[in-house]
Amino acid sequence: MEVKIEKGPGAAAAKVTLQAGEVLTAESGAMIAMSDDLSVETTTHKKNSRGIMKAIKRAISGESFFMNHFTAGPQGGTVYLGSTLPGDMFTYELNGDKLIVQAGSYVGSAHDVNVEFNWQGFKSLFSGESAFWLGVSGKGTVILNSFGAIYSVEVDGDYIVDTGHIVAFQETLNFSIGTAGSSWINSYFGGEGLICRFRGKGTVWCQSHNDNAFGSALTPSLKTR
Amino acid sequence: MENTFEHYIEGRPDFALLTVKIPSGQTLKVEASAMATMDTNLKMKTKMKGGFGRLFTGESIFINDFTAENGAAEIKIAPSAPGDLIHYPLNGSETLYLQSSAFVASAPSVTVNSKWQGFKGFFSGAGLFLAQCTGSGDLWFNSFGGVIEIDVKDSYVVDTGNIVAFTGNLSYTVTRFGGYKSLFFSGEGLVCRFQGEGKVWIQTRKIGPLTSWAHPFRPEGKN
Numbered sequence: 001m002e003v004k005i006e007k008g009p010g011a012a013a014a015k016v017t018l019q020a021g022e023v024l025t026a027e028s029g030a031m032i033a034m035s036d037d038l039s040v041e042t043t044t045h046k047k048n049s050r051g052i053m054k055a056i057k058r059a060i061s062g063e064s065f066f067m068n069h070f071t072a073g074p075q076g077g078t079v080y081l082g083s084t085l086p087g088d089m090f091t092y093e094l095n096g097d098k099l100i101v102q103a104g105s106y107v108g109s110a111h112d113v114n115v116e117f118n119w120q121g122f123k124s125l126f127s128g129e130s131a132f133w134l135g136v137s138g139k140g141t142v143i144l145n146s147f148g149a150i151y152s153v154e155v156d157g158d159y160i161v162d163t164g165h166i167v168a169f170q171e172t173l174n175f176s177i178g179t180a181g182s183s184w185i186n187s188y189f190g191g192e193g194l195i196c197r198f199r200g201k202g203t204v205w206c207q208s209h210n211d212n213a214f215g216s217a218l219t220p221s222l223k224t225r
Numbered sequence: 226m227e228n229t230f231e232h233y234i235e236g237r238p239d240f241a242l243l244t245v246k247i248p249s250g251q252t253l254k255v256e257a258s259a260m261a262t263m264d265t266n267l268k269m270k271t272k273m274k275g276g277f278g279r280l281f282t283g284e285s286i287f288i289n290d291f292t293a294e295n296g297a298a299e300i301k302i303a304p305s306a307p308g309d310l311i312h313y314p315l316n317g318s319e320t321l322y323l324q325s326s327a328f329v330a331s332a333p334s335v336t337v338n339s340k341w342q343g344f345k346g347f348f349s350g351a352g353l354f355l356a357q358c359t360g361s362g363d364l365w366f367n368s369f370g371g372v373i374e375i376d377v378k379d380s381y382v383v384d385t386g387n388i389v390a391f392t393g394n395l396s397y398t399v400t401r402f403g404g405y406k407s408l409f410f411s412g413e414g415l416v417c418r419f420q421g422e423g424k425v426w427i428q429t430r431k432i433g434p435l436t437s438w439a440h441p442f443r444p445e446g447k448n
Contacts, residue, residue, distance in 0.1 A: 007371025010239030013429035032387045036380035084434040215442035224446035
């Protein structure tokens with residue numbers, strides 16, 4: 001599986017070239033275009049496996065309940081994947097390690113990559129932001145997208161990132177979610193939502209813009225539901 | 226050369242802006258509301274009753290004529306969606322289909338006809354209205370997001386919402402994506418299956434998912 005990111009950083013799409021019989025798993029709705037002879041299967045979980053609890057967790061996490069699996073025919077094939085908001089994409093090669101990914105940033109992955117749906121839940125509920133995380137592990141390529149530009153931060157020690165700006169981070173980092181201010185009230189009025197405090201050694205990928213903040217900025221201009 | 230305009234495109238691929246120089250006495254067709262700036266000697270004409278200058282493609286795409294009077298003039302044209310612009314000179318013997326909101330500007334010698342997709346288009350939800358462009362001369366079209374050009378050799382599948390343009394030598398059918406389960410749960414809706422040999426231009430973003438994303442941010446109505 002070969003992935004090429006095109007049209008970044010403003011409106012990136014991933015061109016995925018598959019060898020004969022290779023399988024690409026993608027977030028539902030991400031497919032822009034593809035070879036005609038690819039076969040497509042929609043499942044609630046990883047292809048050829050069962051796991052209804054995982055599928056339910058996926059629904060709770062706000063990430064689509066369903067995933068599409070594209071299998072290349074004997075000639076191989078291509079699939080283009082896009083995302084909803086303006087922004088960039090990048091790939092990461094997993095080699096037995098694990099990334100924690102903000103649910104909305106997942107675009108697609110090779111078949112041998114396992115996507116699990118952890119719900120970090122209760123603490124996040126207070127934020128009003130949907131801070132849900134996917135655990136992505138195994139071996140192979142993962143494709144992730146951002147709202148705006150992507151930059152990486154090498155953490156060695158302690159570092160703080162606003163939860164709305166996190167795309168993904170290496171699992172070697174410990175993290176805890178808290179408030180930017182000294183109290184909830186302080187934090188609420190300060191305009192800073194929840195922050196993630198990282199500890200240890202590893203990489204955090206951040207997005208230049210926060211989609212929830214952008215959406216909230218649009219609210220006064222939008223018509224009532 | 227006639228019906229060929231001196232022009233340049235800035236801000237590609239995210240915020241493309243088209244500048245065209247119109248020689249004295251000549252006319253350029255421009256998508257209504259796309260004019261950003263222009264010289265004062267350009268006269269705009271909108272014909273009220275379905276003349277050459279105005280077209281209705283089912284998505285209220287209107288075209289205005291801009292004519293340079295008493296000397297050459299310059300116009301800058303900015304499509305409504307952030308994205309790319311493609312210049313495609315038609316050679317007189319071919320046809321190009323545009324997703325109707327993709328039309329930006331053309332030489333007056335290019336004929337733009339709406340083509341109602343009828344039953345096929347109805348199912349797409351995305352309103353697959355096409356503008357059929359024929360004739361010879363300059364043509365410009367735009368996208369939401371980046372544009373990727375695909376050379377179709379045999380067949381290729383494109384989500385209906387990602388189609389920008391395609392050459393008339395391709396045949397196409399609108400079908401559901403995958404199996405029945407995929408139709409409801411894949412999130413892909415309908416796709417267009419192109420067959421033959423030709424070119425398809427696709428865009429890397431779609432309007433529909435963006436508006437769906439914005440929906441939860443709409444204020445609650447007072448009931």
